Amino acid sequence: MSVSIREVAKIAKVSIATVSRVVNNSAAVKEETKKKVLEAIEETRYQPNAIARSLKVSKTHTIGVIIPNIANQFVPGVVRGIEDCASEHGYTIMVCNGDGNDQKEKQYLQILYEKRMDGIIFMSHMISDQVAHKIYSLNIPMVFINTYDPEKKYPRVGINDTKAAYDAVAYLLQQGHKKIAMIGGFPKDPIASRPRWNGYKKALEQFGVPYDEDLITWGNFSAEEGYRLVHEYYVKRNMIPTAMFCASDTIAIGAMRAWQEIGYRIPEDISVVGFDNISLSPFLMPPLTTVAQPFYHMGESSMRLLLSQIHGEKIKKKNIVVPHQLILRKSSK
Amino acid sequence: MSVSIREVAKIAKVSIATVSRVVNNSAAVKEETKKKVLEAIEETRYQPNAIARSLKVSKTHTIGVIIPNIANQFVPGVVRGIEDCASEHGYTIMVCNGDGNDQKEKQYLQILYEKRMDGIIFMSHMISDQVAHKIYSLNIPMVFINTYDPEKKYPRVGINDTKAAYDAVAYLLQQGHKKIAMIGGFPKDPIASRPRWNGYKKALEQFGVPYDEDLITWGNFSAEEGYRLVHEYYVKRNMIPTAMFCASDTIAIGAMRAWQEIGYRIPEDISVVGFDNISLSPFLMPPLTTVAQPFYHMGESSMRLLLSQIHGEKIKKKNIVVPHQLILRKSSK
DNA sequence: TTGTACGCGTTATCAT
DNA sequence: ATGATAACGCGTACAA
Secondary structure (H helix, E strand, O other), X not given: OOOOHHHHHHHHOOOHHHXXXXXXXOOOOOHHHHHHHHHHHHHHOOOOOHHHHHHHXXXXXXXXXXXXXXXXXXXXXXXHHHHHXXXXXXOEEEEEEOOOOHHHHXXXXXXXHHOOOOEEEEEOOOOOHHHHHHHHHHOOOEEEEOOOOOOOOOOEEEOOHHHHHHHHHHHHHHOOOOOEEEEEOOOOOOOOHHHHHHHHHHHXXXXXXXXXXXXXXXXXXXXXXXXXXXXXXXXXXXOOOOEEEEOOHHHXXXXXXXXXXXXXOOOOOOEEEEEEOOOOHHHOOOOOEEEEOOHHHHHHHHHHHHHHHHOXXXXXXXXXXXXXXXXXXXXXX | OOXXXXXXXXXXXXXHHHHHHHHHOOOOOOHHHHHHHHHHXXXXXXXXXXXXXXXXXXXXXXXXXXXXOOOOOOHHHHHHHHHHHHHHOOOEEEEEEOOOOHHHHHHHHHHHHHOOOOEEEEXXXXXXXXXXXXXXXXXXXXXXXOOOOOOOOOOEEEOOHHHHXXXXXHHHHHOOOOOEEEEEOOOOOXXXXXXXXXXXXXXXXXXXOOOOHHHEEEOOOOHHHHHHHHHHHHHOOOOOOOEEEEOOHHHHHHHHHHHHHOOOOOOOOOEEEEEEOOOOHHHOOOOOEEEEOOHHHHHHHHHHHHHHHHOOOOOOOOEEEOOOEEEOOOOOO
16 A cells, blocks of 8 residues: 555654654754655655544544535535635535435534544524534534524524615615515525515515515525416416515526516516526626625635634634625616 | 543443444444443443544545536536435545646645545546646546546546537537537637537538638637627627537527627527536526536446445446537527 | 654454 | 454654
8 A cells, every 4th residue: 555654764764753753844853864754755655644643633624514505506606615715724625415404414414523524614594403403412613604503602604684685675665666576485494584584574664665475475496486486476366566586596587587488578577686696697688686695705704713613712703794785787677 | 522432441341342343333242232332332422433443444435526616607516416426325525626727636636645535536627747647646546527637547427528519510500500600618628628629610511511710719618708709709800600609508608698788689690509508508598508418427427436446346438428418498590 | 853652543353 | 252452654742
C-alpha cells in the first residue's frame, strides 16, 4: 500500500518524530536534516494519512452537510457558499440528501457522527421531534439553515420570511392591486409557508384590503403545482386575480405558463411575483419579479457560524437573519 | 469526549474484543454476554468511532466527488445520482468544486487522497496534463464523467456528444432549415464543444448543406454569452439564421431572450434548440426543444463503476456511453 | 535540535 | 466463547 512516516524516517535516518515535525512544520528542524527528510519524502512518494492524524488529534477537518435535496433549485447555491468558506479554512464537506425525511435525516446524523465530523450544517423545512432528539444526543457543533431546532440551542440562519412576503405583497398593493392571489407551499410548513402567509395577510391588513381565504391555495413549491392550481382552481372557479404572489419561483414559472397558455398577458392582465430568485428567473418571459434570497451568503455565514463554534467561541445571536431583496422585473406592474 | 470501546468493556466486564464482536456481529457471542454488552453500550451511549475503524481496516467508505461547480445547472442532478447509489451501498460522499481550475483540482485530489477516499469520481470538461499527472500518481479507483483521462486507464461515462449534436441538427435540417447558426462552448474543449461541433458539421454534410464558418460562434455555456452573441454578432452583422443550435440550454435561454427582445418570434421566425434539458427548459416561453442528457443516470452509473473497481473487479468497457434524447418542444419548427 | 515511547479507538490473530 | 495483545499511522510529552 502507501508508505508510512516510518519508512521515511528509516530512509532519512531520523526518527519518525522528526519527519512529523517537517511534515507539519510543528517545530524547528535543522535545515540539513530537513533536507534529508524532504528527499526521503520525495523518494518514497510519502503522502500523509489524514485518517491516522484525525484519530490522533480528534479532528477530521470535515463537516457534514444535510440538505433536503441537492437537486433542488436553490440548494446548490447554499452548498457552494458552504464549500467555499469551508475549503478556505481547510475543511472539506460531506453532503447528504435528507429529502425532508425523518428516517433518512436521523440515519445521516448518526453516520456523520460516527465519522466524527467536526460539525454539521442542517438545512430543512421543519424538524421533527425524533430528529430533534437525535440532534441533542449528539452534542457537537451545529447550525441550522431555515429551520430551527425546538430548543433553539443552536444558531439558525435565514431570511425574515414574514417581512419578505410582506414586502412583495405591499409592493403589489402599492401598485393598486386589490385582488391578490397566493400560492403557498405546504400549509403546515412552519418555516417557509406560514411566515410568508402571515406576511401576505399583514400587508393586506396594513393597506386595508380585506383578506379573502378563497384567494389562497397550497401546492408543494413545484412548477407543476403552480401550473395545475391556476388551471384547476383559479380558472375553473373563474377567480381571476389581478396579481399573484407565489411562495417560490418554481411555482411562479408554472403559474405564468398556465396563464399565458389561456391567453392572459403578464403583466398586462396579471402581475406575478415569485420568491427565491433562482438563477433563471431573469431569463424567463417575462423576466420574473421576485424576492431574492441570498443563498450563497446563507451557506457562507452558516459555515462561519459553525467554525466559531468549532473554535469554542460562544455564539450570542441565535437567529441570524440575512437580507432579502425585492427584485422588480417585468412580470409585474 | 465520547466513550470508547474500552469503557464499554469495563462496564460489561468483558474484553474489548468481545465488545467489538457484538458491535460488528463479527463472531458468535453467547446470548447472555451479548446482552450485558448491549446494556453497557446503552448505558454509556457508546458510538463507534469510524475514524479508528478506518485506520484499522484501511477503508473509509467515503468517496470523493470533484465536479466543476455544484451551482451549475446540471451538476446537482449528477451528484444526486451519485449520492443515492453511494448511500445505498453504505458510502458517503465528499464533494469538491474544482471550477475547471487545474490548481484547485490538483489540490482537491491531494486532499481526497490524504483523507483516504475509497475512490474518486471526477467530472470536468477537460483534464490538463498536470491534473492527469496527479491522477496517475494516486493510483486509486476512479471514474470520469464527460472527460477522459489521457491514457484512458480509467472508465468514463457520458453521452455520445457527436451523435447527440448530429441528431439535433439533422432534425433541423429535416424541417427544411438551411441557415443554421451554432453557439458552442469553449472552442478548445475536447469533450463537449468539439464533438458537438463535429456532429453539427456531419449533419450538414449528410444533408448536402454547405458549411459556413461565419454561422459559428463560441461562448462559455452561459446565458449571458448566448444573449450577448446574438446581439453583438448575429444581429450586428445582420446574419439572421432560420435556426440556431446551442451547445447548452443556458446559452439557448439567453439567445431566445435576445431574439425576442428585438422582435423575432420563436419558433415562427427562428427555431432554437438547446442541449442538456435542464429542469426549467419545459417552462420557458416557448418551451425549449433540446437534447436531454440523463444526468441522474450518469451519476448513478459512474458510482456503480467505481464500486466495482473498489471491489476489485476488472472493468472491461472503458467508455460507457449513456443514451441522449432529442426532446421536441415549442421552440422549433 | 533530536529521539523514545505512549496513546488515539479499532480490528484481527492468536491463545485459552 | 472469550481474552490478551499486536498492529493501523500518526502527534506529542518528555527526555536527552
